[in-house]
Amino acid sequence: MRATLIHGAGDIRTGEVPDPQIQQPTDALVRVLRACICGSDLWPYASRPATEHGDRIGHEFLGVVEDTGADVTGFQRGDLVVAPFVWSDGTCDFCREGLTTSCRHGGLWGRDGVDGGQGEAVRVPQADGTLVKLPVAADSALLPSLLTLSDVFPTGYHCAKTAGVNERTTVTVIGDGAVGLSAVLSARLLGAERIILMGRHEARTDLGREFGATEVVTERGEEGIERVRELTGGDGTHTVLECVGLEPALTTAFGVVRAGGTVSRVGAPQYDKISFGFPDFLRNITLTGGVAPARPYIGELLPPILDGSIQPGRVFDRTVRLDGVPDGYRAMADREALKVMIAL
Amino acid sequence: MRATLIHGAGDIRTGEVPDPQIQQPTDALVRVLRACICGSDLWPYASRPATEHGDRIGHEFLGVVEDTGADVTGFQRGDLVVAPFVWSDGTCDFCREGLTTSCRHGGLWGRDGVDGGQGEAVRVPQADGTLVKLPVAADSALLPSLLTLSDVFPTGYHCAKTAGVNERTTVTVIGDGAVGLSAVLSARLLGAERIILMGRHEARTDLGREFGATEVVTERGEEGIERVRELTGGDGTHTVLECVGLEPALTTAFGVVRAGGTVSRVGAPQYDKISFGFPDFLRNITLTGGVAPARPYIGELLPPILDGSIQPGRVFDRTVRLDGVPDGYRAMADREALKVMIAL
Numbered sequence: 001m002r003a004t005l006i007h008g009a010g011d012i013r014t015g016e017v018p019d020p021q022i023q024q025p026t027d028a029l030v031r032v033l034r035a036c037i038c039g040s041d042l043w044p045y046a047s048r049p050a051t052e053h054g055d056r057i058g059h060e061f062l063g064v065v066e067d068t069g070a071d072v073t074g075f076q077r078g079d080l081v082v083a084p085f086v087w088s089d090g091t092c093d094f095c096r097e098g099l100t101t102s103c104r105h106g107g108l109w110g111r112d113g114v115d116g117g118q119g120e121a122v123r124v125p126q127a128d129g130t131l132v133k134l135p136v137a138a139d140s141a142l143l144p145s146l147l148t149l150s151d152v153f154p155t156g157y158h159c160a161k162t163a164g165v166n167e168r169t170t171v172t173v174i175g176d177g178a179v180g181l182s183a184v185l186s187a188r189l190l191g192a193e194r195i196i197l198m199g200r201h202e203a204r205t206d207l208g209r210e211f212g213a214t215e216v217v218t219e220r221g222e223e224g225i226e227r228v229r230e231l232t233g234g235d236g237t238h239t240v241l242e243c244v245g246l247e248p249a250l251t252t253a254f255g256v257v258r259a260g261g262t263v264s265r266v267g268a269p270q271y272d273k274i275s276f277g278f279p280d281f282l283r284n285i286t287l288t289g290g291v292a293p294a295r296p297y298i299g300e301l302l303p304p305i306l307d308g309s310i311q312p313g314r315v316f317d318r319t320v321r322l323d324g325v326p327d328g329y330r331a332m333a334d335r336e337a338l339k340v341m342i343a344l
Numbered sequence: 345m346r347a348t349l350i351h352g353a354g355d356i357r358t359g360e361v362p363d364p365q366i367q368q369p370t371d372a373l374v375r376v377l378r379a380c381i382c383g384s385d386l387w388p389y390a391s392r393p394a395t396e397h398g399d400r401i402g403h404e405f406l407g408v409v410e411d412t413g414a415d416v417t418g419f420q421r422g423d424l425v426v427a428p429f430v431w432s433d434g435t436c437d438f439c440r441e442g443l444t445t446s447c448r449h450g451g452l453w454g455r456d457g458v459d460g461g462q463g464e465a466v467r468v469p470q471a472d473g474t475l476v477k478l479p480v481a482a483d484s485a486l487l488p489s490l491l492t493l494s495d496v497f498p499t500g501y502h503c504a505k506t507a508g509v510n511e512r513t514t515v516t517v518i519g520d521g522a523v524g525l526s527a528v529l530s531a532r533l534l535g536a537e538r539i540i541l542m543g544r545h546e547a548r549t550d551l552g553r554e555f556g557a558t559e560v561v562t563e564r565g566e567e568g569i570e571r572v573r574e575l576t577g578g579d580g581t582h583t584v585l586e587c588v589g590l591e592p593a594l595t596t597a598f599g600v601v602r603a604g605g606t607v608s609r610v611g612a613p614q615y616d617k618i619s620f621g622f623p624d625f626l627r628n629i630t631l632t633g634g635v636a637p638a639r640p641y642i643g644e645l646l647p648p649i650l651d652g653s654i655q656p657g658r659v660f661d662r663t664v665r666l667d668g669v670p671d672g673y674r675a676m677a678d679r680e681a682l683k684v685m686i687a688l
Contacts, residue, residue, distance in 0.1 A: 094603065099628060102603035162630070259438065259446035269621045276631070277616040281609065284443060284634030286506070290625045 003119025004325045005054030009047050012326040015054060020115055020123035025071035026089075028127035030081060033138060034147045035061040035118045035342040036316065037328050038085075039177055040268050045329050058118025059085040059109040060150040063344075064138060065131075066121070074128045080138055081131040083117070083124060084294035085109065085151040090129025100295040103129070117150075118325055120344060132298045135306070144313025144341060145305045148182065149298045152339065153312040155266050156182025156243065157301060158292035160190050163239040163264035167191030172228055172236070172256050173213070175243035176204040178315040178339040179266060181211055183241040185312055188212030189304065192239075196231060198224055198252070204338055207314060221248065225255035236261065242289070247271040257285055264289035316341040347463025348669045349398030353391050356670040359398060364459055364467035369415035370433075372471035374425060377482060378491045379405040379462045379686040380660065381672050382429075383521055384612050389673050402462025403429040403453040404494040407688075408482060409475075410465070418472045424482055425475040427461070427468060428638035429453065429495040434473025444639040447473070461494075462669055464688060476642045479650070488657025488685060489649045492526065493642045496683065497656040499610050500526025500587065501645060502636035504534050507583035507608035511535030516572055516580070516600050517557070519587035520548040522659040522683040523610060525555055527585040529656055532556030533648065536583075540575060542568055542596070548682055551658060565592065569599035580605065586633070591615040601629055608633035660685040 003017045020029055035058055044057070062082040065075050075081065088095050088103030095103050105126060110116030115123050124130055134146050156179050165171055171187045173180050176199025187195050188211065197213035198220075199205045205216045217227045229236055236258040242249050245267025253263040254276070266289050276287060304310045318337040320328045321344070328340035347361045364373055379402055388401070406426040409419050419425065432439050432447030439447050449470060454460030459467050468474055478490050500523050509515055515531045517524050520543025531539050532555065541557035542564075543549045549560045561571045573580055580602040586593050589611025597607040598620070610633050620631060648654045662681040664672045665688070672684035 097604065099604040102627065162628075260441065260443040265625065269625050272619055272621040273617045274620050275616055276618050276620065277613045281613050281634045283446065284506075284637075286630065286632040287620070288630040288632070290628030293628075 001120040002322055003116060004057055004322070006044055006048055006057045007054040008050030010045065011050065012045065012329045013054060014323045014325055017056070017119065020121050022067055022069045023123065024125060025069040026126050026128065027069040028065055028072055028075055028124045028131065029067040030061070030063040030083070030122050030124055031066050032061045032063040032117070032120060032122060032344050034143050034344070036147060037118070037325070037332055037340045037342070038151055039179060041329070042333055043268065043270070045333060056110040056116030056119065058116040060147065060152070061117035061122060062134065062143065062147050062150065063122070068127060072127045075131060075133065080134045080136060082134055082146055082149050082298065083122070083131055084154070084298065086294070087114070087125050087130040088295060089126045095129060098293055098296040100293040101291045118342060120322070130295065132295070132302070142305060144316050145311050147341065148312040148315065149294070149301060149305070151294060152178045152315060153182045153185070153301060154294035154297040155179050155292040157186040157297050159183045159241040159243060159264045159266040159289055160186040162288045163241055163262045165190045165192050165239050167193065169239045170194045170232065170237035171239050171241065172196045172198060173241045173243060174198045174249050174252055175267065176201050176208055177243065180243035181208050181315055182312060183243050183266070184208050184213050185211040185310060187241065189310065196228055196237060198228070201335070221252065224252055228256040232258070235259070238262070239264070243267050245270050247274065250274055254280055254285060259283040262286040262288060266290070266292060315339045319343050345464040346666055347460060348401055348666070350388055350392055350401045351398045352394030353389065355394065356389065356673045357398060358667050358669055361400070361463065364465050366411055366413045367467065368469065369413040370470050370472065371413040372409055372416055372419055372468045372475065373411040374405070374407040374427070374466050374468055375410050376405045376407040376461070376464055376466060376688050378487050379688070380491060381462070381669070381676055381684045381686070382495055383523060385673070386677055387612065387614070389677060400454040400460030400463070402460040404491065404496070405461035405466060406478065406487065406491050406494065407466070412471060416471045419475060419477065424478045424480060426478055426490055426493050426642065427466070427475055428498070428642065430638070431458070431469050431474040432639060433470045439473060442637055442640040444637040445635045462686060464666070474639065476639070476646070486649060488660050489655050491685065492656040492659065493638070493645055493649070495638060496522045496659060497526045497529070497645060498638035498641040499523050499636040501530040501641050503527045503585040503587060503608045503610040503633055504530040506632045507585055507606045509534045509536050509583050511537065513583050514538045514576065514581035515583050515585065516540045516542060517585045517587060518542045518593050518596055519611065520545050520552055521587060524587035525552050525659055526656060527587050527610070528552050528557050529555040529654060531585065533654065540572055540581060542572070545679070565596065568596055572600040576602070579603070582606070583608070587611050589614050591618065594618055598624055598629060603627040606630040606632060610634070610636060659683045663687050
């Protein structure tokens with residue numbers, strides 16, 4: 001079959017790989033209908049050392065079950081399913097607590113003999129714990145929004161949830177990428193009435209307004225902090241959703257959070273050390289967040305997509321076929337595209 | 345009157361200062377009965393530049409109201425009261441939310457013309473918001489435990505509360521100082537059944553066991569982390585209460601916290617930068633805590649002291665008169681004394 005391979009920084013190719021097969025009785029085979037490119041795929045795209053063979057890549061997909069191992073009880077051939085970006089058994093103590101990203105028998109797509117998501121088919125380990133059935137037809141107009149359930153939407157939602165967003169909290173969202181916009185949508189879903197979006201790409205912040213942002217701050221750094229403080233009587237907001245992952249974004253987050261407030265980060269940190277000492281201690285600032293356990297969130301987020309009340313799939317502004325994936329990476333890296341969907 | 349003055353690192357003196365007087369209609373004058381020396385007083389004791397005049401010091405005291413300003417309605421002459429270590433108006437938005445340490449009209453003892461607590465009397469600004477009446481006689485045997493309400497006990501309690509300690513969480517407490525032991529007592533009060541105390545001073549960890557610690561780990565650094573992990577099946581504990589304030593203690597905290605867990609810090613940070621990047625992000629670790637808003641906690645913590653079910657005052661292992669305060673600092677700095685009470 002054909003799949004996306006990364007051969008090094010800037011070098012994405014569509015190539016031939018072996019067809020996946022059931023290996024464990026808990027596996028399922030899924031033929032991919034839609035996949036997409038993640039902001040986090042751009043980190044290896046920027047820096048991965050060159051390899052001859054190429055590595056599988058991609059961790060967001062939905063598709064149709066083609067085959068199941070003997071122990072899989074929850075799915076059968078023909079089911080339309082979405083996969084979260086981490087596979088997990090659904091039964092260990094961490095999974096039962098909702099932290100599927102720390103599953104004792106789980107792992108990542110595209111590693112250790114597990115397929116990447118940007119290809120024609122995927123062997124899904126721990127299928128019963130991992131997959132979620134989608135009650136729509138394979139040609140449903142909802143597919144783009146349902147595809148966001150695999151990563152970007154639950155990631156934004158995790159940010160808002162762990163920050164403690166509710167109808168009484170003011171919110172700043174840092175970053176107008178697809179995660180930031182998903183965080184705006186999530187904050188609105190959780191009842192926030194005042195959502196300040198920090199971003200400077202007008203088409204993106206316009207979508208942010210449609211998702212629920214009440215104000216947009218285009219300034220960055222000290223100026224951006226100053227502007228959010230002006231908008232909030234000098235105090236900052238109760239919650240700050242950091243959706244970038246770079247140190248300056250975190251510095252901005254601490255600058256715009258109100259005393260007693262919470263910064264949540266879901267942008268994969270591209271830093272080791274952070275400034276978080278005495279001044280933030282005196283103000284009782286909490287730093288939370290982390291990699292989103294998407295699987296348990298899907299149940300919460302599926303109904304408002306199915307009933308049409310939210311359309312998180314609007315973050316996709318470009319669709320490519322499998323052989324267009326290399327150009328999709330380029331477009332996202334060049335900020336030509338917000339988020340690229342792959343239709344197989 | 346006489347009061348404690350710090351003239352520089354290692355130079356604490358008892359000296360003459362002007363008698364305090366009512367300056368604002370919201371002030372009260374309190375004659376101090378008991379005060380104490382805080383672990384945080386040891387930071388200026390270790391490093392304050394020398395001064396000719398000497399600065400007031402001390403922020404933990406209880407005493408008797410001697411006079412009140414015209415606007416004070418909650419107290420009258422003769423009332424026995426305890427003061428939290430930050431004074432606050434009790435009416436601003438932060439105070440109403442329980443974050444009295446961020447009060448819009450509050451401040452610290454011993455600064456900006458406000459008396460320090462280690463002296464014969466104190467002018468208390470914002471008396472109605474700051475003070476709490478103690479329903480006992482001035483010669484009550486409960487005074488030591490009631491004195492802990494001004495700082496050390498609510499600080500330990502804040503650590504346990506913000507960490508989310510409850511009957512279902514396992515707990516590690518880092519530090520066997522008076523704050524660490526108060527954190528143990530607080531974790532027990534909040535229902536924790538398994539409390540691992542990291543400390544190496546046997547007399548202190550013995551008191552920790554009486555306060556509720558179920559295990560003591562004497563090793564530090566990597567060895568200490570290893571030991572706590574061994575005790576918890578490799579996972580670490582759900583909550584970690586960091587009661588030291590030095591970077592190695594925080595590193596230990598991240599090392600012993602379970603995935604999805606929370607580190608709370610109440611030791612005043614003696615660091616600016618911390619290592620809190622991708623590995624902790626992947627494990628969904630939260631860092632919370634901060635300077636404790638003692639005032640609102642006093643109402644929760646007073647009843648179990650009054651009914652004798654807890655005795656947080658056992659952290660005091662030495663009592664001095666006012667002229668013995670310099671030696672009290674020395675004894676705490678030399679770790680001869682755990683916490684020194686001042687009886688006036």
